[in-house]
Amino acid sequence: MTKSEKPVSVELHHSEGLKFEVNVNGRKLKLNSSDMMEQAFTPMELFLVALAGCTAMDVQWIMDRQRQKLNKFDINISGRRRADDPRYYERIDMHYSLSGSDVRKDAVERAIRLSQEKYCSVRAMIKDAVKLKITYAISTGPQGETRYTYGP
C-alpha cells in the first residue's frame, strides 16, 4: 500500500540494563523490558502496534476507496504469550470498531478480508505461526453498535 523502494533501516544503541535507544531515520524511541517501563516500549508491545497499524491503514484506505465515510475507527489488539520459550503470541485477539452513518457490513468485511489476505505485510509474515481471532463492531447511529465475528 505504502510504496518505498529503499530498505527500511533502524539502529539500536544499548544504554543500561535492558534499555535501548532506537533511531529510525532521526525519529527516536526507547525500548525496555517489561519490568520498568516509564516511557519505553517492549519489543512485544511494538510487534502488536506493527500488526494492528498495518491492518488499520489497509482498512482505512479500502473504506475510503469504497466511499464509506468513517467518523471513528479504533482497533483494540491483545496477545497472549506462550508459557515456554520462545514466548511468542500463541493467540492474538483483534477488534475493529467503526462508526459512520452509512457504514455497511459487507464493505467492512471486505476491507478486513483484503487486508488480512492480500495487503497486510505483518500479517503475512506470521500467517502460519500465530492464531488470530478477529471481531468487529459497526455503529451507524445513537442506538449503539452491532458486533460480528470475522471468519475467512
Next chain:
Amino acid sequence: MTKSEKPVSVELHHSEGLKFEVNVNGRKLKLNSSDMMEQAFTPMELFLVALAGCTAMDVQWIMDRQRQKLNKFDINISGRRRADDPRYYERIDMHYSLSGSDVRKDAVERAIRLSQEKYCSVRAMIKDAVKLKITYAISTGPQGETRYTYGP
C-alpha cells in the same frame, strides 16, 4: 525472558488520513504511512524495532550471564520489502556490534544462537516466512573490530 502473565494490549485510534494515535497502557506513540512521517513511525519500521529489540535484550542478558562485560552494544537492522502485495520483508539484514576488552567470539556466537533459536519471540513468529542474514562485529580495543557472519 521477561515474564508477564497478563495479555499484552494496545489501542489504536484513527486521527486523519492514515494517521493513528497509539495507546500502550498509557504510553503514547504515533503511526503514519511512509509518505508523511514527522515524529510518527510506520508499522513496518516498528516491526523491525520489535525484532531487533527482542534479540538485543536476549543477547545483552546472555552476555551478562556469561560475565562478558560490554562497553558498547549496537544493532543495525534493515529490511527489503517485496515488490508485490503483501509487501512483507523478503530479506532482513541484522548486524550486532559489540565492544569490550574481554569479549570472546564464542560467547557472542552463543548468545546470538540462543536468541535466534530459543528465546526471541518475534523471530519465532516469522521463522518460516522471512530470510534473515546475520553478521556481527567484535571490538576489544583501539585496533578496530573484526567482522563475522553468523551461521546456524
